[in-house]
Amino acid sequence: MIPARTWPLGRAGVHLVLILYTALCLGPVLLVVMNSFKSRAGIFGAPLSLPNAATFDLIGYKTVLGQGAFLRYFGNSLIVTAGSLAAVLLFGAMAAFALSEYRFRANRLLGLFLALGIMVPIRLGTVAILNMMVAARLVNTHLALILIYTAQGLPIAVFILGEFMQGVSKDLKDAGRIDGLSEYTIFFRLVLPLVRPAVATVAVFTMIPIWNDLWFPLIVAPGEATKTVTLGAQVFIGQFVTNWNAVLAALTLAVLPVLVLYLLFSRQLIRGITAGAVK
Amino acid sequence: MGSLALSAIRKSFGAVDVLKGVDLDVAAGEFVVFVGPSGCGKSTLLRIIAGLDEQSAGDVRIDGRLMNGVPPARRGIAMVFQSYALYPHLTVAKNMSLALSQEGVAAADIRRRVETASALLRLDALLDRRPAELSGGQRQRVAIGRAIVRQPSLFLFDEPLSNLDAALRVGTRIEIAKLHRQLGATMVYVTHDQVEAMTLADRIVVMHGGVVEQVGRPLELYARPANLFVAGFIGSPTMNFIGGDAAARASAATIGVRPEHLVVAREGAWTGAVSHAERLGADTMLYVDVPNVDVLGAGMLTTRILGDIDYDVGDRVGLTPQEGKVYRFDGGGNSIAA
Ligand SMILES: Nc1ncnc2c1ncn2[C@@H]1O[C@H](COP(=O)(O)OP(=O)(O)O)[C@@H](O)[C@H]1O
Ligand SMILES: [Mg+2]
Numbered sequence: 034m035i036p037a038r039t040w041p042l043g044r045a046g047v048h049l050v051l052i053l054y055t056a057l058c059l060g061p062v063l064l065v066v067m068n069s070f071k072s073r074a075g076i077f078g079a080p081l082s083l084p085n086a087a088t089f090d091l092i093g094y095k096t097v098l099g100q101g102a103f104l105r106y107f108g109n110s111l112i113v114t115a116g117s118l119a120a121v122l123l124f125g126a127m128a129a130f131a132l133s134e135y136r137f138r139a140n141r142l143l144g145l146f147l148a149l150g151i152m153v154p155i156r157l158g159t160v161a162i163l164n165m166m167v168a169a170r171l172v173n174t175h176l177a178l179i180l181i182y183t184a185q186g187l188p189i190a191v192f193i194l195g196e197f198m199q200g201v202s203k204d205l206k207d208a209g210r211i212d213g214l215s216e217y218t219i220f221f222r223l224v225l226p227l228v229r230p231a232v233a234t235v236a237v238f239t240m241i242p243i244w245n246d247l248w249f250p251l252i253v254a255p256g257e258a259t260k261t262v263t264l265g266a267q268v269f270i271g272q273f274v275t276n277w278n279a280v281l282a283a284l285t286l287a288v289l290p291v292l293v294l295y296l297l298f299s300r301q302l303i304r305g306i307t308a309g310a311v312k
Numbered sequence: 313m314g315s316l317a318l319s320a321i322r323k324s325f326g327a328v329d330v331l332k333g334v335d336l337d338v339a340a341g342e343f344v345v346f347v348g349p350s351g352c353g354k355s356t357l358l359r360i361i362a363g364l365d366e367q368s369a370g371d372v373r374i375d376g377r378l379m380n381g382v383p384p385a386r387r388g389i390a391m392v393f394q395s396y397a398l399y400p401h402l403t404v405a406k407n408m409s410l411a412l413s414q415e416g417v418a419a420a421d422i423r424r425r426v427e428t429a430s431a432l433l434r435l436d437a438l439l440d441r442r443p444a445e446l447s448g449g450q451r452q453r454v455a456i457g458r459a460i461v462r463q464p465s466l467f468l469f470d471e472p473l474s475n476l477d478a479a480l481r482v483g484t485r486i487e488i489a490k491l492h493r494q495l496g497a498t499m500v501y502v503t504h505d506q507v508e509a510m511t512l513a514d515r516i517v518v519m520h521g522g523v524v525e526q527v528g529r530p531l532e533l534y535a536r537p538a539n540l541f542v543a544g545f546i547g548s549p550t551m552n553f554i555g556g557d558a559a560a561r562a563s564a565a566t567i568g569v570r571p572e573h574l575v576v577a578r579e580g581a582w583t584g585a586v587s588h589a590e591r592l593g594a595d596t597m598l599y600v601d602v603p604n605v606d607v608l609g610a611g612m613l614t615t616r617i618l619g620d621i622d623y624d625v626g627d628r629v630g631l632t633p634q635e636g637k638v639y640r641f642d643g644g645g646n647s648i649a650a
Contacts, residue, residue, distance in 0.1 A: 208399075211364070
């Protein structure tokens with residue numbers, strides 16, 4: 034360890050910036066969570082204060098959970114997110130392995146093509162995607178969303194995992210080949226465990242935009258049976274009256290799974306993010 | 313068991329020709345060392361023998377069987393890598409037995425073979441550890457153990473000692489030599505270190521720029537190098553090469569004299585001032601500036617004298633090559649027979 038440089042003013046400055054940034058990020062979330070536990074009068078009377086005996090009210094949660102559909106929305110979100118995540122990680126890791134491990138003619142070109150997907154937002158293709166889904170009779174199915182999100186998540190997953198896989202010792206893979214391991218065993222048993230931090234990182238960065246997405250659920254799966262949480266929460270936002278208690282409670286609940294996943298992955302995540310820096 | 317035949321092996325990576333036609337026969341039970349400067353294609357050749365890389369042209373035969381296109385696991389070989397390449401998530405015992413369980417060897421048999429190998433390499437106490445809990449030398453022994461349990465007919469080593477410190481390197485070198493005597497298996501060993509090559513090999517293959525410069529027993533290469541490259545590569549300190557008049561008088565383009573074959577006296581064939589002295593106790597290296605002699609390369613003659621001789625920088629000395637110890641080379645760099 035290099036001893037921390039003593040430059041108190043500079044360090045204080047850095048910390049000030051970090052604290053301000055943290056407050057900026059967490060402020061809105063905190064506001065949502067705080068107000069979800071208040072009565073309507075509490076929310077509008079003193080939006081910035083913590084719930085107290087007078088304003089504490091679980092009416093929002095009662096409304097949300099009382100409305101049976103909400104649990105279904107939650108389930109839909111889970112199915113879509115877990116399905117997409119599994120597909121992105123599996124196919125992303127396999128593509129990354131193939132691109133980094135095997136030399137073949139179209140290797141470079143294929144890598145470039147996949148990298149292109151990072152730069153072009155998938156929403157630009159919404160109309161075409163909707164047409165495709167209609168033609169394939171996939172509108173209002175979980176599969177439609179899973180396919181879209183897999184396409185959306187793959188480019189960056191392949192890119193990041195490919196970088197990490199290039200770092201896995203070539204000799205190790207060759208030792209496996211000499212020991213008679215199949216390419217699949219080498220991939221699953223030797224390489225994947227070694228890039229676990231990168232996989233966790235990709236998992237978190239892939240999952241959050243999928244869970245939070247409003248656009249594609251609204252367009253390709255707005256039906257009652259396939260509605261996701263984020264879309265479902267919108268029913269409480271009316272054109273004339275908005276049930277703020279319910280909206281805030283729904284949003285708070287929607288944060289939970291992401292939080293749980295983050296806690297599960299956080300150790301690996303930090304290792305993944307700092308892997309290049311700490312050697 | 314374990315003979316190896318290479319014929320006209322070529323390998324190109326894109327436009328770069330790394331191996332330019334290698335022919336070699338290795339008899340069963342032989343210890344052959346590929347030696348050469350780094351980048352000359354030794355590892356590439358070894359990987360082609362192992363089946364990890366495919367040659368661009370030529371044939372590999374092991375035990376007389378054509379191996380082109382045969383996957384590494386079915387060639388009857390085992391390989392030890394410079395970086396050890398142990399499986400980080402498996403214990404020492406599992407590292408050694410993985411290949412056997414892949415082959416479907418019976419559990420009792422696996423246990424017996426792991427025990428034999430670990431006794432041979434003094435690994436018994438380490439069987440339940442993971443590679444991260446081992447020192448460098450222990451890791452390399454595990455890697456060698458992993459090769460042994462497979463009972464291959466051909467062992468391949470790619471610079472197995474390069475990551476070890478000097479003391480450990482000598483110890484492991486002796487261990488590998490013993491292992492070869494005990495197992496009697498064929499071994500092909502790659503190194504850039506000529507001392508390893510000289511001490512381990514039955515036969516040395518000197519490689520340079522993708523071609524085999526010379527094949528021969530260690531002392532044969534020392535005594536009768538085929539060309540300038542082999543002459544300069546084998547032997548330490550490296551041979552003195554002299555051109556100009558001195559060479560012309562011997563009717564050669566270049567002559568070579570090994571440092572240990574130069575006699576130091578007050579007067580000699582070549583005289584000059586000592587510009588640097590290295591005193592190791594057992595022997596002394598003198599670097600002598602000889603202004604009237606056309607020394608190639610460093611411009612100084614190196615000489616090696618047994619014992620601790622008290623010469624100082626600036627002393628004038630005379631150097632004379634021993635009778636019959638002058639190597640002669642023609643304009644193309646090839647040896648001229650004596
Ligand atoms: N996979 C590869 N792609 C391109 N060039 C390679 C590859 N492997 C080795 N080379 C080149 O081939 C030459 C010989 O390499 P190598 O056999 O590893 O040399 P050595 O083991 O003798 O040091 C080097 O110049 C190296 O850059
Ligand atoms: Mg090498």
